Amino acid sequence: MAEEIRRNPDGAEEVAEAEVTEASVAVHWSEEEYYPPPMQFIAQANFTDPSIYDRFREEHFPECFKEYADLLDWYQYWHTTLDTSNPPFWKWFVGGQINACYNCVDRHLAQHRSKAAFIFVPEPEDEPHVAMTYQELYVRVNEVAAVLQELGLETGDRVTIHMPMVLELPITMLACARLGIIHSVVFAGFSGQACADRIVDSGSRVLVTMDGYYRNGKMLDHKVKADEAVEAAAQAGHPVERVLVWRRYPRQYQSQAPMVEGRDLFMDELLQRHRGARVEPVKMPAEAPLFLMYTSGTTGKPKGHQHSTGGYLAYTAWTSKMIQDIHPEDVYWCMADIGWITGHSYIVYGPLAVAATSVIYEGVPTYPDAGRPWRIAEELGVNIFHTSPTAIRMLRKADPDGPKNHPNVQFKHMTTVGEPIEPEVWRWYYHVVGKGKAVIVDTWWQTETGGFLCTTIPAIHNMKPGSAGPALPGIYAAIFDDEGNEIPAGSGRAGNIVIRNPWPGITQGIWGDPERFIQTYYARYNRDPNSKDWRDWPYFAGDAATLAADGYFRILGRVDDVINVAGHRLGTKELESAVLTVEEVAEAAVVPRVDELKGRVPDVYVSLKPGYTPSPEIQQKIVAAVEEIISKIARPRHVYIVPDLPKTRSGKIMRRVLAAISNGQDPGDVTTLANPEVVDTIRRMVQGEELAGAS
Numbered sequence: 304m305a306e307e308i309r310r311n312p313d314g315a316e317e318v319a320e321a322e323v324t325e326a327s328v329a330v331h332w333s334e335e336e337y338y339p340p341p342m343q344f345i346a347q348a349n350f351t352d353p354s355i356y357d358r359f360r361e362e363h364f365p366e367c368f369k370e371y372a373d374l375l376d377w378y379q380y381w382h383t384t385l386d387t388s389n390p391p392f393w394k395w396f397v398g399g400q401i402n403a404c405y406n407c408v409d410r411h412l413a414q415h416r417s418k419a420a421f422i423f424v425p426e427p428e429d430e431p432h433v434a435m436t437y438q439e440l441y442v443r444v445n446e447v448a449a450v451l452q453e454l455g456l457e458t459g460d461r462v463t464i465h466m467p468m469v470l471e472l473p474i475t476m477l478a479c480a481r482l483g484i485i486h487s488v489v490f491a492g493f494s495g496q497a498c499a500d501r502i503v504d505s506g507s508r509v510l511v512t513m514d515g516y517y518r519n520g521k522m523l524d525h526k527v528k529a530d531e532a533v534e535a536a537a538q539a540g541h542p543v544e545r546v547l548v549w550r551r552y553p554r555q556y557q558s559q560a561p562m563v564e565g566r567d568l569f570m571d572e573l574l575q576r577h578r579g580a581r582v583e584p585v586k587m588p589a590e591a592p593l594f595l596m597y598t599s600g601t602t603g604k605p606k607g608h609q610h611s612t613g614g615y616l617a618y619t620a621w622t623s624k625m626i627q628d629i630h631p632e633d634v635y636w637c638m639a640d641i642g643w644i645t646g647h648s649y650i651v652y653g654p655l656a657v658a659a660t661s662v663i664y665e666g667v668p669t670y671p672d673a674g675r676p677w678r679i680a681e682e683l684g685v686n687i688f689h690t691s692p693t694a695i696r697m698l699r700k701a702d703p704d705g706p707k708n709h710p711n712v713q714f715k716h717m718t719t720v721g722e723p724i725e726p727e728v729w730r731w732y733y734h735v736v737g738k739g740k741a742v743i744v745d746t747w748w749q750t751e752t753g754g755f756l757c758t759t760i761p762a763i764h765n766m767k768p769g770s771a772g773p774a775l776p777g778i779y780a781a782i783f784d785d786e787g788n789e790i791p792a793g794s795g796r797a798g799n800i801v802i803r804n805p806w807p808g809i810t811q812g813i814w815g816d817p818e819r820f821i822q823t824y825y826a827r828y829n830r831d832p833n834s835k836d837w838r839d840w841p842y843f844a845g846d847a848a849t850l851a852a853d854g855y856f857r858i859l860g861r862v863d864d865v866i867n868v869a870g871h872r873l874g875t876k877e878l879e880s881a882v883l884t885v886e887e888v889a890e891a892a893v894v895p896r897v898d899e900l901k902g903r904v905p906d907v908y909v910s911l912k913p914g915y916t917p918s919p920e921i922q923q924k925i926v927a928a929v930e931e932i933i934s935k936i937a938r939p940r941h942v943y944i945v946p947d948l949p950k951t952r953s954g955k956i957m958r959r960v961l962a963a964i965s966n967g968q969d970p971g972d973v974t975t976l977a978n979p980e981v982v983d984t985i986r987r988m989v990q991g992e993e994l995a996g997a998s
């Protein structure tokens with residue numbers, strides 16, 4: 304809402320109303336009950352020392368974070384913990400030299416050589432799972448690194464990886480990290496076009512892909528998207544020289560797309576030449592970029608967040624050990640996709656840095672039925688479970704008994720992440736999935752932040768349904784109003800959550816666009832653009848939140864135009880751009896509709912160019928365009944063809960009014976709009992239609 308206020312300085316009424324809407328949500332929420340962490344959890348926990356909050360008080364910042372970096376092996380120790388000479392481009396552990404792959408793989412061989420690093424579970428239930436030991440991971444990562452070297456890739460090059468949830472994905476990432484090559488993993492569900500945008504932006508000359516993978520019982524042809532991506536990148540003036548194709552089953556090609564002579568190579572064939580190869584890890588400066596991860600934002604172009612090697616790895620290692628409570632003897636399963644930041648931080652880098660055994664599951668959780676996760680957990684002895692409110696809602700709807708009839712499923716620890724969780728859903732997670740014996744952490748963070756920012760520490764704090772919890776040690780979080788005044792704890796007022804200080808996991812910036820980085824995250828509350836003091840640079844996260852008297856943050860959702868569908872962050876502008884590729888469309892607005900399962904789904908409103916009449920064919924074309932250009936996950940729930948879109952007098956489309964209509968709410972006072980009469984027409988069309996059951 305705050306963002307909207309900033310965008311519509313011309314509409315005083317809008318300001319007043321936006322404030323009422325947001326604050327009233329917060330004020331009417333009652334405080335939820337506390338749940339103490341189970342005794343048996345505390346007895347075995349990695350971290351039980353509340354004095355950490357003293358050690359990480361502001362007067363000990365930034366040196367306190369040495370504790371995090373000391374979880375890693377350094378070739379060379381750093382001389383400067385935090386360099387603030389070029390705000391807000393912070394540098395952590397400057398002077399240090401480190402290799403992420405070495406820390407995730409090589410250093411565990413001494414103690415954990417034959418322990419599973421990953422257990423891969425294929426989607427087809429009759430295909431056996433594959434346990435890959437640290438030794439095997441080491442061997443395969445080295446061989447892939449040798450292939451990358453043979454192809455002439457060097458430290459600092461970017462490689463785009465468009466791959467599903469298979470072992471070859473983390474192997475490829477780690478091989479890049481071994482050589483200091485910056486990987487950019489694109490979620491496999493994204494289209495060829497979306498992949499192309501990220502290839503072009505990152506300047507990758509090599510694309511790594513896979514022939515196909517299982518999803519919902521079907522072998523999907525994935526290589527075909529690589530051809531689309533290379534084609535689209537070429538049209539944008541960016542040549543891709545090599546496409547490396549992993550095969551889901553070596554030597555059995557699953558795709559209909561032909562291999563392009565001179566460009567496409569099979570990974571299994573390339574690897575034959577490098578059997579047993581060993582490649583020395585490259586000693587990287589702590590602040591060298593480890594990878595790029597793209598997020599959608601308020602404008603069309605996705606932002607490539609650049610994450611560092613030393614700071615990022617220290618931050619994800621510490622939080623994996625202390626917040627995820629991973630011990631080497633645990634079996635940990637994070638159901639997220641590695642194509643998102645959760646998978647990077649809490650399947651690959653953090654867990655491997657602490658010698659975890661992690662499950663990688665190829666398919667959808669409800670295939671062939673909602674009992675699948677519990678059968679996997681039972682068979683593999685999973686005791687740490689990490690997923691999103693969307694998945695929890697989905698499993699709850701499909702089978703409210705959850706793992707009740709699986710006596711061998713007992714988690715000690717569970718995570719919820721990605722969006723606010725409704726207290727009712729939290730209680731089901733706690734009582735039914737956790738059987739009242741598991742601790743839950745609700746971890747609030749973002750792609751930009753590298754790792755968790757707000758959460759309870761599992762053996763120390765009580766849990767409270769719907770609230771993430773206090774900020775982590777060394778994270779000085781606060782709620783600011785629009786003027787930058789701190790809103791005190793316990794006031795019940797909502798505002799913008801900010802982090803007043805830099806921390807080791809924070810993004811180093813947006814690839815190729817430093818100005819946009821400053822504008823998006825720092826311009827809002829910066830006190831002096833010339834200041835070299837971090838205290839003048841509060842980080843604006845873009846989420847609305849409240850802070851309760853007990854110091855727990857409750858996140859209300861995004862303040863900007865991003866629609867979070869089932870944990871996938873989609874930019875309104877990206878979606879609207881896709882809709883506008885349909886010839887007949889004149890104007891488009893995409894708004895979030897609350898959905899019981901997915902959190903939010905997009906609703907599309909369009910007006911047509913003159914001379915066209917509304918038809919189901921046009922609606923179909925719009926749906927197809929969104930699926931094609933963005934992804935199937937972005938599929939609109941409704942496409943409404945309306946006579947005109949509601950606009951302010953300065954011509955800005957009032958998405959807030961449309962969102963209210965989509966969600967069955969009163970659009971409020973619209974008399975200041977340029978075309979108030981259209982609001983009622985749309986409302987009758989949308990809400991009337993629903994009453995008639997036509998949605």
Ligand code: WT7
Binds near residue numbers: 598721724750860
């Ligand atoms: C946005 C970040 C965090 C990794 C996965 C998503 C929302 C995230 C929570 C939570 C309430 C949450 C926020 C945030 N969010 N975790 N525990 N409670 N909201 O990363 O795609 O960068 O999305 O997800 O709105 O800003 P992302």
